[in-house]
Structure formats: C-alpha cells, structure tokens
Amino acid sequence: MKAVLITGASAGIGEEFARQLATQGHNLVLAARRLDRLETLASELRQRHNLEVVCIASDLALAGASGKLVADMATHNVELTGLINNAGFGDRGDFSDLPLQRQLDMIQVNVTALVDLTWQLVPQLKAASDAFLINVASTAAFQAGPNMSIYYASKAFVLSFSEGLHEELKKEGVAVSALCPGATASEFAQEANMTNTLLFKAGTMTTEAVVSKALAGRHRAIVIPGLKNLLMVWLGKLSPRMITRRLAGLLQA
Numbered sequence: 725m726k727a728v729l730i731t732g733a734s735a736g737i738g739e740e741f742a743r744q745l746a747t748q749g750h751n752l753v754l755a756a757r758r759l760d761r762l763e764t765l766a767s768e769l770r771q772r773h774n775l776e777v778v779c780i781a782s783d784l785a786l787a788g789a790s791g792k793l794v795a796d797m798a799t800h801n802v803e804l805t806g807l808i809n810n811a812g813f814g815d816r817g818d819f820s821d822l823p824l825q826r827q828l829d830m831i832q833v834n835v836t837a838l839v840d841l842t843w844q845l846v847p848q849l850k851a852a853s854d855a856f857l858i859n860v861a862s863t864a865a866f867q868a869g870p871n872m873s874i875y876y877a878s879k880a881f882v883l884s885f886s887e888g889l890h891e892e893l894k895k896e897g898v899a900v901s902a903l904c905p906g907a908t909a910s911e912f913a914q915e916a917n918m919t920n921t922l923l924f925k926a927g928t929m930t931t932e933a934v935v936s937k938a939l940a941g942r943h944r945a946i947v948i949p950g951l952k953n954l955l956m957v958w959l960g961k962l963s964p965r966m967i968t969r970r971l972a973g974l975l976q977a
C-alpha cells in the first residue's frame with residue numbers, strides 16, 4: 725500500500741499530521757512508543773476516512789530502532805509516498821545539570837534517528853511520484869539556546885540538513901521541507917519542563933494551525949508557521965548572535 729510514515733504520531737503535532745493527512749486520503753504508518761495511543765487514533769481514522777493505517781511501536785532513542793521500523797514497514801508492503809520526521813523532545817536546564825543519558829537520547833531521537841530513517845527511506849521517496857519529506861525542526865533552530873543547549877543545537881542540525889536535502893532532492897521530484905514551529909500547545913512543554921517559561925506563557929499556536937501551514941507549504945524549504953514566529957526569526961536575523969542567544973535564554977529561564 726502507498727502510505728505516509730509519521731514518527732511521534734501518538735501526541736501533539738504528529739497526531740495532528742495523521743488527522744490532516746487522513747482527511748486528504750493518505751494511508752498512514754504511525755510510529756511512537758505508546759502503541760495503545762496509536763491504535764486508538766488508527767481505529768478512529770480508519771472508521772472516519774476508510775483508509776489503511778498501520779501502527780508500529782518504536783523507541784527511536786534505541787540504537788538500531790530506525791532499521792527495525794523500516795523492516796516492520798516492509799512486512800506490511802508499504803510503498804512510501806511521504807515521510808514526516810516529527811518525533812522529538814526537549815528538556816530545560818543547564819547542560820551540566822541535566823543527566824547525560826537524557827541529552828544523548830535527545831540527540832539520538834532528534835538527530836541520529838531522523839538521519840538514519842531518512843537515509844533508509846529516501847530511495848522509496850525517489851521512486852514515488854510527488855513525494856514529500858517534512859522534518860520537524862523549530863524556531864529554536866535559528867539561534868543558540870542557553871538552558872536548552874542540546875535541544876537548540878539538535879534543531880539547528882535538522883534545519884541545516886533539511887535545507888541541503890531540499891536542494892539535492894528537488895531534481896528527484898521529492899519536496900523536502902523543514903517545519904519550524906514556535907511554542908505550540910502539545911505535550912512538549914510538560915515533557916521539557918517549560919510550562920512556566922515566558923516562551924510558553926506568551927501564547928502558543930494550535931497543532932491544527934501548525935500542521936495546516938506545514939502541509940500547505942511542503943514544497944518550501946523552510947516553513948515558519950505564525951506571524952509572531954516569523955517576525956521573531958527575521959528580527960533575530962537582523963540582530964547580533966550575542967543578543968539572540970541571550971534573549972532565547974531569558975525566554976526559557
């Protein structure tokens with residue numbers, strides 16, 4: 725079956741990608757650790773939209789998880805037409821205070837698994853017509869972020885990597901886009917210990933708005949949903965790095 729793979733589809737932005745892509749008639753492969761949540765979402769989408777949805781339990785913090793996910797997809801005869809590398813998490817705190825393993829897991833999920841999955845699945849995307857790849861980065865990608873240094877660095881990698889791939893894969897007919905949301909209402913802030921930060925108190929976008937911008941803009945190299953986020957990024961570009969990194973630090977102190 726032709727289908728789109730969404731990692732981190734059990735909550736937040738990934739779950740909303742599943743809902744909007746189902747509305748557009750795409751079959752789906754949903755991956756995350758919480759299989760029960762994926763199954764509940766899948767049965768709702770199958771009923772509502774009469775399409776095929778495969779759920780795969782996958783912990784992308786584990787080495788080799790991407791290979792296992794690709795192998796599991798093959799047993800379902802999936803022909804990929806789209807890939808959404810969305811799974812990711814952050815954590816707030818000084819680099820030297822946060823547990824090392826948690827930060828290495830963050831690099832594994834946000835960066836290494838994303839690269840691994842992309843490399844393994846790009847051949848399928850090249851073979852499909854009108855294929856797309858959306859990597860979920862963040863507005864955090866545009867500057868350093870004291871108090872969340874690894875998270876910001878991981879998203880800077882995702883942005884730069886995606887821009888490179890955008891140019892490389894254009895000629896192969898694969899649209900590659902880096903989605904760069906700002907604060908968005910999901911489980912992310914709770915997981916990252918950020919609910920009381922200025923960044924989240926200043927207001928969040930809904931996952932619905934973020935994902936509809938992402939899908940509408942999937943042929944663009946970079947999608948920054950929301951006027952406030954766009955202005956922040958552009959103002960950041962006009963400011964010295966010393967200012968933007970300090971401001972980022974203040975917003976999540």
Ligand SMILES: NC(=O)c1ccc[n+]([C@@H]2O[C@H](COP(=O)([O-])OP(=O)(O)OC[C@H]3O[C@@H](n4cnc5c(N)ncnc54)[C@H](OP(=O)(O)O)[C@@H]3O)[C@@H](O)[C@H]2O)c1
Binds near residue numbers: 731810811813862
């Ligand atoms: N919300 C924001 O403010 C915001 C802003 C900018 C960028 N982002 C990015 O958007 C993406 C989605 O975040 P969200 O806001 O939707 O957060 P969320 O509601 O916490 O969802 C995160 C998703 O990632 C999955 N995930 C986390 N660790 C995983 C692991 N080890 N293996 C497999 N899946 C894992 C979770 O599934 P399980 O727990 O079931 O595994 C969940 O489905 C992330 O890349 C995040 O960095 C979020």
